[in-house]
Amino acid sequence: MKKLLLLYFILIMTLLAYLYVAHFRGNDTMYNEQEAGLRGGLDEKYVMVNFLSGIDYWKNVLKGFEDAAETLNVSVEYRGATQYGAQEEVIVLEQVIARKPAGIAVSAIDSEVLNDAIQKAVEAGIPVVMFDADAPDSKAYSFIGTNNYEAGVTAARQMAAMSGGKGQFGIITHPNQLNHQQRTKGFKETIEREFPDMELVAIEDGKGDQLVSEQKTLDMISGYSNLSGIFVTEASGGVGVGNAVYAAGLQGKLTVICFDTDKGTLDMIKSGTVSATIAQGTWSMGYWSLMQLFHLNHQLVEPMPDWRGANVSPVPNYVDTGVTVVTVDNVDHFYAK
Amino acid sequence: MKKLLLLYFILIMTLLAYLYVAHFRGNDTMYNEQEAGLRGGLDEKYVMVNFLSGIDYWKNVLKGFEDAAETLNVSVEYRGATQYGAQEEVIVLEQVIARKPAGIAVSAIDSEVLNDAIQKAVEAGIPVVMFDADAPDSKAYSFIGTNNYEAGVTAARQMAAMSGGKGQFGIITHPNQLNHQQRTKGFKETIEREFPDMELVAIEDGKGDQLVSEQKTLDMISGYSNLSGIFVTEASGGVGVGNAVYAAGLQGKLTVICFDTDKGTLDMIKSGTVSATIAQGTWSMGYWSLMQLFHLNHQLVEPMPDWRGANVSPVPNYVDTGVTVVTVDNVDHFYAK
Structure with missing residues (x-):
C-alpha cells in the first residue's frame, strides 16, 4: 500500500513538473504572437x-x-x-x-x-x-x-507595333464610363504624340454589347478603305469585333486589340482573329x-x-x-x- | 488510507484531463502558426x-x-x-x-x-x-x-487658392532631375489648363542650393513687378526662397509653396514667410x-x-x-x- 502511495506521489509530481514546463512554453508562444506577425482573427x-x-x-x-x-x-x-x-x-x-x-x-x-x-x-x-x-x-x-489612361497608352503602342504603325484606326468604347473614357484618351493621345503615320478616324459606342459592337465594326470596315486596326476598350464588345472581322474575312489583316481576358477573347487570340488583349491585375x-x-x-x-x-x-x-x-x-x- | 488513495487517483485523473486539453490547445496553436499569418524569420x-x-x-x-x-x-x-x-x-x-x-x-x-x-x-x-x-x-x-506630376498639380491648385488666382508666378527647381521636372510640369500644365488669370513668367535653376535659390528669388522679385507667388520644387531651395522673401519684406504678400518638411521650412510656415509645403508619404x-x-x-x-x-x-x-x-x-x- 505504501509503495502504491509513493508511486502515485511520484506520478503527481511528474505531471506537475510537465505542466509547469508546458505552461511556460505556452506563455512564450503567446508572447511571440503578440509581438510579431500579421495575423487576425476569424471573427474579423x-x-x-x-x-x-x-x-x-x-x-x-x-x-x-x-x-x-x-x-x-x-x-x-x-x-x-x-x-x-x-x-x-x-x-x-x-x-x-x-x-x-x-x-x-x-x-x-x-x-x-x-x-x-x-x-x-x-x-x-x-x-x-x-x-x-x-x-x-x-x-x-x-x-x-x-491606371486606365496608361492601359490605353500600352494598347496604342501595341497597335503600332502589330499593325506596322500606319493607316486608319478606330476605337469601339463605352463613352459614358470613366474607365473607358480614360482608356480611349490614353490611346488617342499616344497615337497623336508618338505615331504621326497613324490616323484615328472613328470613335464609336459599342454600348458594352456584343452585337452592337459587331455592327459598328462592319460599318467602320465599309466606311474606311484604309482601316488598319481597331481598339475595343471593353470585353463584351471584343468578341463582337472579332466576329465582324471574321465575317469580313479580315482576320490577320486588321489588327484587333481587346480588353480583359474573357474566354471568347482568348480563343480568338489563339485562332488569330484578335491580335492582342490587355489583361488587368x-x-x-x-x-x-x-x-x-x-x-x-x-x-x-x-x-x-x-x-x-x-x-x-x-x-x-x-x-x-x-x-x-x-x-x-x-x-x-x-x-x- | 483508501480515502487517500482515492484522492490521489482523482488528482491524477484531473491532471491527465488538463494535460489532454493543454496538449490539444498547444497543437492547435502550432497548426495555426504554420497555416496563417505573415511572419518571417530574423535571419531574413x-x-x-x-x-x-x-x-x-x-x-x-x-x-x-x-x-x-x-x-x-x-x-x-x-x-x-x-x-x-x-x-x-x-x-x-x-x-x-x-x-x-x-x-x-x-x-x-x-x-x-x-x-x-x-x-x-x-x-x-x-x-x-x-x-x-x-x-x-x-x-x-x-x-x-x-506621383511627382500630381504633386505639381496639387501645388498649383494650392497656389491658386492662396494667392487669389491671378498675377505672375515663378518656379525654382532642379531642372536635371526627373522628379523635379515632373513637379514643374504638373504645376505648369495645371496653371495653363485651370487658371487663365495666372501667368507663369520664370522657371529658374536653384541648383538644390539655399543661397543660389535665395539669389534667384531676389532676381525674380526685382524682375517681375506683378509677382504673386513662387513654387520651389526642392527642400534646400525652399529656405533660401523664404529668406529672400523675408529680406524683401514680402512675407504674407508673396505666396511661397515649398516641398518637403525640413525643420527650416516648417518654421517658416509657422512664422508666415512660407504659405504651404507639400509633404510626401x-x-x-x-x-x-x-x-x-x-x-x-x-x-x-x-x-x-x-x-x-x-x-x-x-x-x-x-x-x-x-x-x-x-x-x-x-x-x-x-x-x-
Whole structure:
C-alpha cells in the first residue's frame, strides 16, 4: 500500500513538473504572437461589394481577396448588386455597413452615387477602399486598380507595333464610363504624340454589347478603305469585333486589340482573329485591397498620432495593379484554371 | 488510507484531463502558426540602399521600413552612398547584392545608372523594388513613392487658392532631375489648363542650393513687378526662397509653396514667410517597400504559376504614397518627434 502511495506521489509530481514546463512554453508562444506577425482573427469579417456580381471578371479579384484572408487568418464575404443598377449597389452597401464589418472593398458602378454611403461607413469607423472602379471624390482611403489612361497608352503602342504603325484606326468604347473614357484618351493621345503615320478616324459606342459592337465594326470596315486596326476598350464588345472581322474575312489583316481576358477573347487570340488583349491585375486588386483594409482595421498605418487632423493618408492612396499585353505567345497562361 | 488513495487517483485523473486539453490547445496553436499569418524569420535581411544617406529626409522612410520589419519579424539594414555620387551608389548596391539579402529597396540617384546592377540582383533571385526615386527601365518589380506630376498639380491648385488666382508666378527647381521636372510640369500644365488669370513668367535653376535659390528669388522679385507667388520644387531651395522673401519684406504678400518638411521650412510656415509645403508619404514608402519585398521573397504573389513567362507583374507595379498640403493649420503635426 505504501509503495502504491509513493508511486502515485511520484506520478503527481511528474505531471506537475510537465505542466509547469508546458505552461511556460505556452506563455512564450503567446508572447511571440503578440509581438510579431500579421495575423487576425476569424471573427474579423471583410466584405467585397460590387455590381454585376455574377460575371466571370470578378472571380480572380475575389480569389485575391480570399487568398489574402487565408494568409491573414481572417474571414471574407462577397456581396454585390446582381444587376447593373446603381441604386441596387447603394442598398447592398448600406446593408453591409449596418452589420459593422472589419472593412469593405467597393467597386463603384458610378463614380458619385456611393459617396454618401461610403462617408457613413468611414465616419462609423469602418475602413473602406475602392478597387477596379474608383469613386475619386468619396471618403474611401484608397483606390486599388488599373491606371486606365496608361492601359490605353500600352494598347496604342501595341497597335503600332502589330499593325506596322500606319493607316486608319478606330476605337469601339463605352463613352459614358470613366474607365473607358480614360482608356480611349490614353490611346488617342499616344497615337497623336508618338505615331504621326497613324490616323484615328472613328470613335464609336459599342454600348458594352456584343452585337452592337459587331455592327459598328462592319460599318467602320465599309466606311474606311484604309482601316488598319481597331481598339475595343471593353470585353463584351471584343468578341463582337472579332466576329465582324471574321465575317469580313479580315482576320490577320486588321489588327484587333481587346480588353480583359474573357474566354471568347482568348480563343480568338489563339485562332488569330484578335491580335492582342490587355489583361488587368485582377488578383492583385483583391489581394492588396484586403491587405490595406487589414492595416486600417488594425491601425498599422502612418504612425503620425493624429493623421486625420493632419489630413494625411494613413495608407498609400493609389495602388496601380498594372496590365499585361496578351498575345498568341503567352495566351495559354490566361485561361482560368 | 483508501480515502487517500482515492484522492490521489482523482488528482491524477484531473491532471491527465488538463494535460489532454493543454496538449490539444498547444497543437492547435502550432497548426495555426504554420497555416496563417505573415511572419518571417530574423535571419531574413532586407536592405535599404539610397544616396546622400545621412540627410534627414530619409529618417521617416527608414522608420517605415523598420516598422514593417518589426511587424513581420524580419531584419533590416540601412546602406547608402553617403555622397551625391552615382558611381558610389552603384558600388554600394553591388556590395549589397554580393551578400544575397532577402530583398533590396533602392532609391536611384539617376534613372539609368543602376539598371545593370538591379538586373543582376533580380536574375540572382533577389527581389528589388524602387522607392522615392524610380529607375523606370530597370528590372525592379515596382516603384513606391510620390506621383511627382500630381504633386505639381496639387501645388498649383494650392497656389491658386492662396494667392487669389491671378498675377505672375515663378518656379525654382532642379531642372536635371526627373522628379523635379515632373513637379514643374504638373504645376505648369495645371496653371495653363485651370487658371487663365495666372501667368507663369520664370522657371529658374536653384541648383538644390539655399543661397543660389535665395539669389534667384531676389532676381525674380526685382524682375517681375506683378509677382504673386513662387513654387520651389526642392527642400534646400525652399529656405533660401523664404529668406529672400523675408529680406524683401514680402512675407504674407508673396505666396511661397515649398516641398518637403525640413525643420527650416516648417518654421517658416509657422512664422508666415512660407504659405504651404507639400509633404510626401515618406513613412509609407519604407513600410510598403518592405511589405512588397517580403511578399516577393515568400512568393506570396500573383498565383499564375509561370508569371515570369507570361510577363505578368507579381506585385502592383506602382504604389502612390500620396502627398499632404501643410499649412499653418496642420504644421505642428509634421515636426519630427
